Amino acid sequence: MEYHPTIVSFLCNWCSYTGADLAGTSRMKYAPNVRVIRVMCSGRVDPTFVLTAFEEGADGVLICGCHPGDCHYHEGNYKCLRRYKLLQMYLQQMGIEKDRLRLAWISASEGKQFAHLADEMTAAVKALGPCKIKENIETLS
Amino acid sequence: MEANDKKAKPKIKMAVYWGAACGGCCVSVLDVHEALFDVVAAADLVFWPIALDTKYKDVEAMADGEIDLTLYNGAVRNSENEHIAHLLRKKSKILVAYGSCAHMGGIPGLANFSNREGIFERVYQTSESTVNPDRVRPQPVTKVKEGELTIPEFYNDVRTLDQVTDVDYYLPGCPPQTERLVEVFMAIVTGAELPPKGSVVGALEKTQCDECTRKKTENKKIKEFKRPIDFVDDGETCFLEQGVICMGPATRGGCGYRCIEGNAPCRGCYGPPADVPDPGARMMSAIGTMIDSNDEKEIQKIVEQIADPAGTFYRFSLPGSILRRKLL
Numbered sequence: 001m002e003y004h005p006t007i008v009s010f011l012c013n014w015c016s017y018t019g020a021d022l023a024g025t026s027r028m029k030y031a032p033n034v035r036v037i038r039v040m041c042s043g044r045v046d047p048t049f050v051l052t053a054f055e056e057g058a059d060g061v062l063i064c065g066c067h068p069g070d071c072h073y074h075e076g077n078y079k080c081l082r083r084y085k086l087l088q089m090y091l092q093q094m095g096i097e098k099d100r101l102r103l104a105w106i107s108a109s110e111g112k113q114f115a116h117l118a119d120e121m122t123a124a125v126k127a128l129g130p131c132k133i134k135e136n137i138e139t140l141s
Numbered sequence: 142m143e144a145n146d147k148k149a150k151p152k153i154k155m156a157v158y159w160g161a162a163c164g165g166c167c168v169s170v171l172d173v174h175e176a177l178f179d180v181v182a183a184a185d186l187v188f189w190p191i192a193l194d195t196k197y198k199d200v201e202a203m204a205d206g207e208i209d210l211t212l213y214n215g216a217v218r219n220s221e222n223e224h225i226a227h228l229l230r231k232k233s234k235i236l237v238a239y240g241s242c243a244h245m246g247g248i249p250g251l252a253n254f255s256n257r258e259g260i261f262e263r264v265y266q267t268s269e270s271t272v273n274p275d276r277v278r279p280q281p282v283t284k285v286k287e288g289e290l291t292i293p294e295f296y297n298d299v300r301t302l303d304q305v306t307d308v309d310y311y312l313p314g315c316p317p318q319t320e321r322l323v324e325v326f327m328a329i330v331t332g333a334e335l336p337p338k339g340s341v342v343g344a345l346e347k348t349q350c351d352e353c354t355r356k357k358t359e360n361k362k363i364k365e366f367k368r369p370i371d372f373v374d375d376g377e378t379c380f381l382e383q384g385v386i387c388m389g390p391a392t393r394g395g396c397g398y399r400c401i402e403g404n405a406p407c408r409g410c411y412g413p414p415a416d417v418p419d420p421g422a423r424m425m426s427a428i429g430t431m432i433d434s435n436d437e438k439e440i441q442k443i444v445e446q447i448a449d450p451a452g453t454f455y456r457f458s459l460p461g462s463i464l465r466r467k468l469l
Binding site: 050051052075078079080081082085086089090094095132136 | 422430441447449452463465
């Protein structure tokens with residue numbers, strides 16, 4: 001059976017969710033592996049959300065926010081960027097591949113870019129294979 | 142003990158056990174100093190390997206639920222720790238995960254960055270003082286001419302007490318502050334109303350920062366991270382504002398911020414505050430707010446100054462964290 005990764009994505013309400021919505025209303029085709037969770041701002045994405053997604057079986061996590069300088073709340077996306085950098089360092093120490101977590105800037109008009117990003121990330125995660133965190137935790141408990 | 146006044150209400154039975162621990166938690170029980178007289182006046186210590194010559198078979202001979210209070214300190218690292226955790230659970234009315242190791246994995250939990258093979262390879266093979274050409278390793282069962290010798294099986298992972306058995310309360314700290322232990326003990330002895338099962342006792346709901354009296358500004362800004370050995374503390378400003386990682390924002394208060402009082406940053410032994418599942422995630426979230434740059438390259442440079450984020454943010458809590466261990 002072909003392997004279909006699960007990618008949990010957190011999209012900010014003001015830019016990225018609208019961008020993803022544009023991809024949909026424009027009837028663009030993109031990988032259905034990306035499951036969208038709308039948050040008010042990428043700055044709302046607590047690292048706990050990312051870790052919990054992996055714990056519950058996500059193979060990849062995608063965070064999208066407004067382009068630098070465009071945050072509806074001025075600097076939520078910068079906070080997200082800093083947390084992302086810390087998370088990447090931590091995840092790599094925990095033996096989790098870099099490509100499983102991605103941060104990208106998608107504006108409200110970038111439906112096409114979002115569709116492309118979803119395809120690209122799905123392919124990258126597919127190449128890595130299933131993430132073993134959930135399995136690992138299950139054998140422990 | 143026998144000489145104590147007979148009219149006093151019956152003594153409670155108490156046990157203290159160490160799993161994968163350093164012994165510090167047991168010593169913290171002794172650190173009650175003269176209050177030890179109050180403790181022994183109110184409780185019979187029926188099992189306490191560090192201080193009493195009671196055997197496992199004595200515990201096995203007890204009726205289920207016979208022990209009123211058990212303080213289990215130490216993580217679960219081998220089959221002996223696990224066996225005794227189950228045994229004491231069965232024999233105890235109240236089982237307390239006592240100290241950081243039982244609570245979140247503690248320092249022994251850092252072994253979850255490796256596994257059994259990795260640890261054995263280092264300890265019995267590559268360490269500088271070892272000569273072991275036959276690759277002799279500890280075996281759970283060894284046959285000798287007199288019969289079989291057994292030692293506990295060393296597990297691949299370190300686990301917290303509640304990952305192995307049902308725990309009633311958590312008393313955090315490395316070791317827990319003795320004053321907090323006495324408070325909790327007295328509450329149990331006097332029959333005060335106990336908090337709901339699963340509560341963290343002997344600590345606050347809020348963070349270290351909430352108690353800490355160092356000078357703080359509303360918006361902390363960090364341009365550079367330094368290691369404690371690379372800077373001179375001014376003795377009064379928040380450690381984070383001086384660029385040194387202090388686990389205060391992600392750590393439960395209640396210890397009296399003693400490390401900070403001693404001019405050392407908090408390392409997080411009290412575990413995360415109420416409603417925070419993962420101390421490291423909370424720390425990354427907090428530091429993310431403080432880093433003073435919006436430029437991707439500069440941010441990268443600043444975060445790289447944190448030498449060991451996983452080991453620093455999860456120093457006492459790796460097995461109890463969301464991811465629990467390194468993927469190998």
